[in-house]
Amino acid sequence: MDCETDEELLELVERARKYTDQGKVASYIPALERAEQNDLSLALYYTDGKCLKAGDVEKKFTLQSVSKVLALALAIMDRGENEVFQKVGMEPTGDPFNSIAKLETQIPAKPLNPMINAGALVVSNMISGTSIHEKLGRLLALVHDMTNNSSIDIDLEVAKSEFETAHLNRSLCYFMKQHGIVEGDVEELIELYTKQCAIQVTCYDLARIGMILANKGTDPKTKRKILPERIATIVKTFMVTCGMYNASGEFAIQVGIPSKSGVSGAILSLVPPSLGIGVYGPSLNEKGNSIGGVKLLEMLSQRYDLSIF
Numbered sequence: 686m687d688c689e690t691d692e693e694l695l696e697l698v699e700r701a702r703k704y705t706d707q708g709k710v711a712s713y714i715p716a717l718e719r720a721e722q723n724d725l726s727l728a729l730y731y732t733d734g735k736c737l738k739a740g741d742v743e744k745k746f747t748l749q750s751v752s753k754v755l756a757l758a759l760a761i762m763d764r765g766e767n768e769v770f771q772k773v774g775m776e777p778t779g780d781p782f783n784s785i786a787k788l789e790t791q792i793p794a795k796p797l798n799p800m801i802n803a804g805a806l807v808v809s810n811m812i813s814g815t816s817i818h819e820k821l822g823r824l825l826a827l828v829h830d831m832t833n834n835s836s837i838d839i840d841l842e843v844a845k846s847e848f849e850t851a852h853l854n855r856s857l858c859y860f861m862k863q864h865g866i867v868e869g870d871v872e873e874l875i876e877l878y879t880k881q882c883a884i885q886v887t888c889y890d891l892a893r894i895g896m897i898l899a900n901k902g903t904d905p906k907t908k909r910k911i912l913p914e915r916i917a918t919i920v921k922t923f924m925v926t927c928g929m930y931n932a933s934g935e936f937a938i939q940v941g942i943p944s945k946s947g948v949s950g951a952i953l954s955l956v957p958p959s960l961g962i963g964v965y966g967p968s969l970n971e972k973g974n975s976i977g978g979v980k981l982l983e984m985l986s987q988r989y990d991l992s993i994f
């Protein structure tokens with residue numbers, strides 16, 4: 686991969702790495718516990734093809750909740766905006782990503798947004814295909830197109846580990862099935878969702894996905910429209926309002942870069958119109974966001990004046 690190490694970025698990574706001791710690697714999905722707490726890396730990918738990196742950007746990790754952005758884009762392409770947003774809302778929550786509380790107080794039991802687990806499960810349920818294999822294949826094809834990397838696949842060990850322990854996500858599904866928001870077989874949906882979350886990438890891949898979103902869904906190299914501009918706009922907006930869960934407001938103020946985190950320590954970020962950013966740091970803060978990654982994005986935003994606001 687044609688990506689140069691940048692000394693200034695490396696200095697920021699080393700400064701942010703100091704915070705990784707203060708967090709914890711996710712353990713509720715047992716296979717994620719293998720990650721190394723002090724890892725921290727960053728890749729920047731620009732629309733003109735330039736790529737800068739700092740740290741071990743070739744290291745692989747799973748998308749986890751970052752996959753929610755891509756699954757949402759695919760579900761809207763498949764079903765259209767109206768159908769998708771009949772089943773999932775557009776409003777942020779002040780609750781943790783896996784909370785069930787609001788489902789009981791909202792009537793109908795429609796999840797507040799597609800970036801929390803309940804909403805993401807509903808969205809995955811709307812991806813078109815006659816089998817899990819086909820639905821997942823279509824999601825992977827989108828990831829391959831956005832990253833220009835067709836070798837990306839699923840980490841089956843992580844998927845299995847989550848499938849065996851996803852009791853809370855099953856509860857969300859059964860609750861929503863009772864209320865007619867989720868349809869079909871819950872075990873199949875959990876298999877699809879856990880495999881979607883276990884798509885394995887590098888920071889470089891994340892940065893390229895960010896760059897395509899920053900460029901309104903079009904690959905600047907081939908000029909191919911991978912996503913309609915409207916769908917790119919919708920997912921970027923969710924990244925701002927809900928991408929960092931119940932830390933999205935503070936993150937918007939301190940960093941101001943549209944971002945989506947995952948419990949693997951992944952953060953997908955972008956600065957319109959020309960920059961995609963991929964961050965990996967598995968040590969998490971209490972809200973489930975990469976502690977070093979958030980610090981690093983804060984420093985990056987300040988140093989290069991990247992806030993979109």
Ligand code: DON
Binds near residue numbers: 802973
């Ligand atoms: O459903 C879960 O719990 C995980 N597969 C993904 C959660 C996640 O990444 C939340 N991120 N901060």
